Amino acid sequence: MGDDLGHHRLVVAANRGPVSFHDDPEGRPVVTRGAGGLVTVLTDMLRKHHGLWVAAAQSPEEVRLAGTGEPVEVTLGGDRYRVRYIAPDAETFDKYYNIVANPMLWFVQHYLWDLGRHPDIGVSEIDAWRNGYLVVNRMFAEAVLDEVGGDDRAGGTGTIGDRSVVLLHDYHLYQVAPQVRLRAPRVFLQQFVHIPWAQSDYWRVLPREIREAVFSGLLANDIVAFHTAHYVDNFLQGCVDVLDLEVDARRRTVFVGGREVWVRAYPVSIDPATLRDPAQDRRVLAEERELLARRRDHLVVRVDRLDLSKNVIRGFLAFDRFLDKHPEFKERITFLALLQPSREDVEEYVEYRRRVLRAVEQVNTKQGTTDWMPIDLRIQDNFPASLAAYRSYDVLFVNAIFDGMNLVAKEGSIVNRRNGVLILSENTGAFEELGSFCVPVNPFDIEEQADALHIALTMPTEKKRVLADQIKAVVERNSVDKWISAQFADIEAKLVERAAR
């Protein structure tokens, strides 16, 4: 049930594609898997439900493929993909991606603006919206319409799109649904937002033109999907506050333009099967050997993208404070921080990286000894190393400021072999599922995070085992399969409801 949309054509649209066409260092064209958690889960989805993926070209080779106007087929690791690329020019893409999506929308949805100073919305931001974000979204819509067979005339009806289900993904594509619906009103549209949904006051940071377009853009879908019930509530309230719409909070439905839009939560997850035994992977084993050779009594691990929202510095300050309060742990513990470089062409990220390095230097200089460096910071993109760290941690440290879901908490818990304890920020999406089985922390509270480390490190073995088992059980039960089937079940139900109207 809910695992099959039968005779429906499936189209996925997301900023990044499932595979990456680029040149290797010797200049030969290669195809690799796309990077990022979103790509992984969507690939899982398309593995089971064949369909086309629309993505923005990221490399010269992908730009060339976009120029053909035809989908490209590729087989990789046993999976077959059909991908269709759109290729905005560099300036348009820059406006869409580097001004509007990041930071403007990302910072609003994570509450990261320093409102006393930023943003200053000016001509260039408005221009980036109109001539960047809207243009790229229109290109996505055109590609989708090409695939589902949209009408050239607005309001075209008939049976166009009748057998198509379009799945739009994330904050890059808030303006695709209205254009698809306009020209193919019968197509089924679902959009998934993978980052937090901020409450309405904070959306007011954006000009009325933009915030209203964001809400009404999403409402052009049949189903709007988030990771948590809390984001659903925030979105529903936002529809009232921003667009003055009628909402049925209990039925999680928004009434707009004679349609009923469902708003639902599907907590994304991982595929435990693919992670269960990384010891099969020689690269993981090599990393693990290296790790175990240097292992002290206690290992605290964090694995994150190097992003402001991940709250890396406060974690190090908390570790510093923990060592001050509990000097008996000195030389017996390592805080291993595996941070994946991110957006290194953006000044704010470069600056953040500098601040992270400075914090590590300070703590290591203050607390370290001739034989012991308390924080082992590695800025690298190395999944085998993450898996090795997952296997070996005593404490997994996740203190994000705000985070749509946080899959590290789930991955780590499945892979770990030591009944390690999860310290988890109450502002992550994962907290709705795992909050009862972790040591919860407020991400701004250094003292609480320091105390959480001590609680986790001194927890009785039996209690650790119980917690670790409970988390594993939750993640096994709510795997990515369930994430997909729950969405498909609702799509089927909504198709039935729509047909009956």
Added chain:
Amino acid sequence: MGDDLGHHRLVVAANRGPVSFHDDPEGRPVVTRGAGGLVTVLTDMLRKHHGLWVAAAQSPEEVRLAGTGEPVEVTLGGDRYRVRYIAPDAETFDKYYNIVANPMLWFVQHYLWDLGRHPDIGVSEIDAWRNGYLVVNRMFAEAVLDEVGGDDRAGGTGTIGDRSVVLLHDYHLYQVAPQVRLRAPRVFLQQFVHIPWAQSDYWRVLPREIREAVFSGLLANDIVAFHTAHYVDNFLQGCVDVLDLEVDARRRTVFVGGREVWVRAYPVSIDPATLRDPAQDRRVLAEERELLARRRDHLVVRVDRLDLSKNVIRGFLAFDRFLDKHPEFKERITFLALLQPSREDVEEYVEYRRRVLRAVEQVNTKQGTTDWMPIDLRIQDNFPASLAAYRSYDVLFVNAIFDGMNLVAKEGSIVNRRNGVLILSENTGAFEELGSFCVPVNPFDIEEQADALHIALTMPTEKKRVLADQIKAVVERNSVDKWISAQFADIEAKLVERAAR
């Protein structure tokens, strides 16, 4: 109706008193009116409903008066006041005022934290809460209980406090009500929050201990009052999200511990009568002569406390942009900014003042000529100058980031004699009443603010007159008298409802 609580004893508690006892420059003791908009409206209230005012001592003379343990009576400008001072030691007061109330609560309630960097909640913040804020709030509660005759035993009942109505004011006193209720359960408690009420996600910036105490502290009142319906909604939703309480949003009621707490909006206002003809005041006339002598064709005025939340810099950037877009206004317009110095002992405010000065220098250097300085910035505390500016403006510019009410918009509109246009931030409390009669702006949108200036300055005379008349009518109708009587009517109704239970 609603203007008289008859035989009830009235006790007002607020951080600042209605009068100020201090030494003049020659060292002689003097009594002056207290400063600030809150003091003005509460003085209006106590002028009509005699009662006692509990306040924290601000000067050595007030500390001495606190030491007597007795209320002091003073007559000033025909009004009689009874004030009782509490006098925390300097360190305790500093924790309460300069760490917890400002910035911690102020920044949360105005969305001003730069969450990627601040706050770092640590021992000193927790200590400031426990050994500063809670202690001062306990002292307030003791003084209130002394006046209403509280029982020494917790849960004391009988008729204690039965004939008393206690009005607690603002974000300094979130922990007074629970202690008063504990020892005088029958006393009637109302608390008014004069600043915005942030939505629940943003309250999560504070440690659980503090945010839960803030909400449950307010809920120890019989009525919790705000300036706008939107803050009421935010508070109700916060009770669900933060404390998991049952709420009836339609009846604006929270159910807690067997009690029903009403949550209501009473938009504070001014007393138009006292402002209507400032031309009677020679100091105002002197300021006005000075102003008119230098007047150009167009005068834009802003009057604000020099506070980050007031958004002074973006206003100057918008003016700069306006001059770029409409050079025909050059040399024919002045932007007069009257900024009252604020919290000059706090580094963040000193830094903000520096940034404001720098912005003015830049705009004046870029746009100015030998004969013309576009921005006339005056950092001063001079109410007659504000009244003179109110009389003469063509445009009143209010672009606050977030603002509980903003009385400048109301004062200016009543005093102005030129059918001046109000440019008003949609994030002020005043916007709920005046939003239809102003040129609305998003405080972060420089371009919109620049365009708003042009719209306001080129508006047809007849339209300006209509808008100015409409604002005046709203403010006359919703004067401070109505603000007081509406609260008293609800207090009476709630007393009846409580008696019937």
